Amino acid sequence: xxxxxxxxxxxxxxxxxxxxxxxxxxxxxxxxxxxxxxxxxxxxxxxxxxxxxxxxxxxxxxxxxxxxxxxxxxxxxxxxxxxxxxxxxxxxxxxxxxxxxxxxxxxxxxxxxxxxxxxxxxxxxxxxxxxxxxxxxxxxxxxxxxxxxxxxxxxxxxxxxxxxxxxxxxxxxxxxxx
Numbered sequence: 001x002x003x004x005x006x007x008x009x010x011x012x013x014x015x016x017x018x019x020x021x022x023x024x025x026x027x028x029x030x031x032x033x034x035x036x037x038x039x040x041x042x043x044x045x046x047x048x049x050x051x052x053x054x055x056x057x058x059x060x061x062x063x064x065x066x067x068x069x070x071x072x073x074x075x076x077x078x079x080x081x082x083x084x085x086x087x088x089x090x091x092x093x094x095x096x097x098x099x100x101x102x103x104x105x106x107x108x109x110x111x112x113x114x115x116x117x118x119x120x121x122x123x124x125x126x127x128x129x130x131x132x133x134x135x136x137x138x139x140x141x142x143x144x145x146x147x148x149x150x151x152x153x154x155x156x157x158x159x160x161x162x163x164x165x166x167x168x169x170x171x172x173x174x175x176x177x178x
Contacts, residue, residue: 001071001177002093003169004078004147006138007100009127010107010114011154016100016165017075024169027069031058031077034065049123055082059090066092079130081137094147096173097139098165102154104128148176 007013014030021028035043035053046053062077074094078084087094102110111124143149150172154161 001095001173002066002069002074003072003096003098003173004074004094004142005076005098005100006135007076007102007154008104008107008131009124010111011100011102012110012158012161013100014075015158016152016162017073019162020165020169021073023166024071024174026071026073027065028075029062029065029069029072029077030075031062031079032075034061055080055086059083059086063090063092078138080134081141084138084141088141088145094142094145095176096148096150097142098150098152098168098173099139100152100154100161100165106155148173 005013005017014032017030018028020026031053035047035058038044043053058077058079062074066072066074078087107128108121108124139149150168152161152165152168156164
């Protein structure tokens with residue numbers, strides 16, 4: 001079973017996805033985390049300036065991890081319509097999209113507290129715009145291919161949001177598998 005966690009920058013999708021994967025014994029696959037771990041200067045430069053990476057390169061990183069995963073939470077992929085096309089053309093089954101919904105004003109507060117080098121207000125604005133511009137182009141084709149769609153309220157303490165996410169995974173996603 002494959003579940004995509006989707007949400008704007010700072011929505012908490014990575015924190016949730018990683019923790020849920022650990023709790024449920026699933027694989028956590030994050031293109032962003034894979035790229036942030038890279039020591040290549042050109043990768044770090046792109047990350048520092050909020051540039052998107054080549055769609056095929058990112059897709060191949062994700063697919064290589066999915067090959068060995070029985071159940072996976074895919075964090076922040078796909079991010080573009082082209083990545084959706086690549087995903088669908090490979091015949092990879094996605095069961096659900098869970099969108100972590102957090103208002104922009106709250107995300108701005110979270111990003112300010114997070115303290116990542118690439119989290120300047122200008123870079124946040126660019127990343128937020130990219131997400132908003134691509135959101136529907138990502139979701140619509142996946143829904144058209146039969147993927148389930150759930151919205152998770154991302155407001156509240158990290159523990160409150162996590163508990164809601166865990167219940168959603170157990171009651172909606174995993175239950176649908178049986």
